[in-house]
Amino acid sequence: MTNKGFYSLLMCLFSVLFSFSQIEKDSTSIAIEESPIIANETLVKKEIDPLRPSKAAFYSAVLPGLGQAYNKKYWKIPIVWGAIGTGVYFFVRNDKQFDRYRDAYKSRLAGFKDDEFYNIISDDGLIRAQEQFRRNKEMSILITLGLYALNILDANIDAHLLQFNVDENLSLSPHYQYNQMENTSDLGLTFNFKF
Template sequence: MIAQDEDPKKKQSPEEVIPENVVIDSIVPVRDPINPLSPAKAAFYSAILPGLGQAYNKKYWKIPIVYGAIGTGIYFYVTNNKEYNRYRDAYKSRLAGFTNDEFYLDIQGNQLSTPRVTTEGLERGQKFYRKNKEISLLITFGLYALNIIDANVDAHLLQYNVDENLSLAPHYKINEFDRSGDVGLTLNFKF
């Protein structure tokens, strides 16, 4: 004889039974997946247009610093280049035998009998401004490279895990034997 009051759930195997409620023991936050190409992309963007890698990393406050640094280097390069050209043109004019360069004129534009800057002074001025022009150019390229390196390193650092499960915290504990205080550091790893 077949029992008619058997529960149909009892006939199913345990693998086929789906629980109605799923209880999660602890909630582990799901982190965004790491994009290994992110640092290279940030460096590429900064190489194309300075500051674009910082924008890609969402570090917008660094963009004015990047443009200020590179702009300062360009400003000093242009200024030293203008001064170098002034002294070079006056020096070439003197070598050609002319006495009408800007250093033979006073503030009102009147011709002087002796120049304000000698020919040797023009040579020293050319050397000084050429050296400063080259240093300015070198510093500008260095700041441009630093912009690229900053975008790359910052993109790497954005991928590090710095949540509460990794912590280094100071602690204070009372020593039970002699009732004195002990100070220390605790490194916690929570999995």
Template sequence: MRGLIVILFFVFVNQAVFAQKIEIEEVLIAKDSVVYKAIDPLAPSKAAFYSAILPGLGQAYNKKYWKIPIVYGGLATGIYFYADNNKKYNEFRDIYKRRLEGFTDDEYFGIYSDNVIINAQRTFQRNRSISLLVTLGIYVLNIVDANVDAHLIQFNVNNNLSLKPDLRQDDMTYKYNIGLTLNYSFK
């Protein structure tokens, strides 16, 4: 009986001691560092539509203002070369037509033969067509760039996901193995 009283005494004393030491701990919940934005599924089509209406407007919609001078520079260069080649093509075509009519008063008479005039006419016609295709390609590339950029702007890219090259030396042959490592950290 005396042992039971001693055991009960230690149990009550320990509970009293532990009861005094129990404190309410504040639980701090850290807010997630990733800020979620609402995704607008129509943003890529809007950006492409705006770029189709006015080149560079889709880039402005995506807030990539530095791309607008590149778009207009490419379009202006293509239009310039188209106009220049068209002017020279028409000039050599008119010279050839006048030579067929029997006139000998053009500035290239005696310098260039009829075959050279025909070849120059074909060359400028081909260059004019290429300039038109390049200009149309830059216009389409403007639309595609606005669309793709609007798609990519919605992706979450942070430091938890990384892709980096990896270079390791083989222990047997001492040759380097090149590869890519994909690291994703759960934080």
């Protein structure tokens, strides 16, 4: 009884598989895949503004972050302000520390013994501290200027990339095709550029 059920199920499956109609193909004809035709009126082409990158760079040079706002990348503005603000903060902090040690050293050279570092730091220690804070102050100026220049470069490059052509008229895609004539498969890369 189980053999009869199994055989009847197997016969049903074969009849379903072979009952679908099949189209007979001519072995000499080559099938060409039809691609959808896109009317030129449906494609929206953005006009390229050649001055946009220079405008963005100019705005960032005038006020850091303004070029990022011009490019509509508002999330970058706090990063720019934070980076430049951090550089300015360290410059001001190192400048104040440099002034404290310089004033203490000047008062010792004048013969006073009432500076805040009198019994704590020697004269050589005051000189070394001045040199260290001067170096830190100069480094913070260089880093701040570098971040300012990076802000300008970011706005300029971002404005260039916003105008980069990424529409469907320009595409690069891999393709796989079965070649019936040679009974092999073809693998390739297609570069499409439509005018």
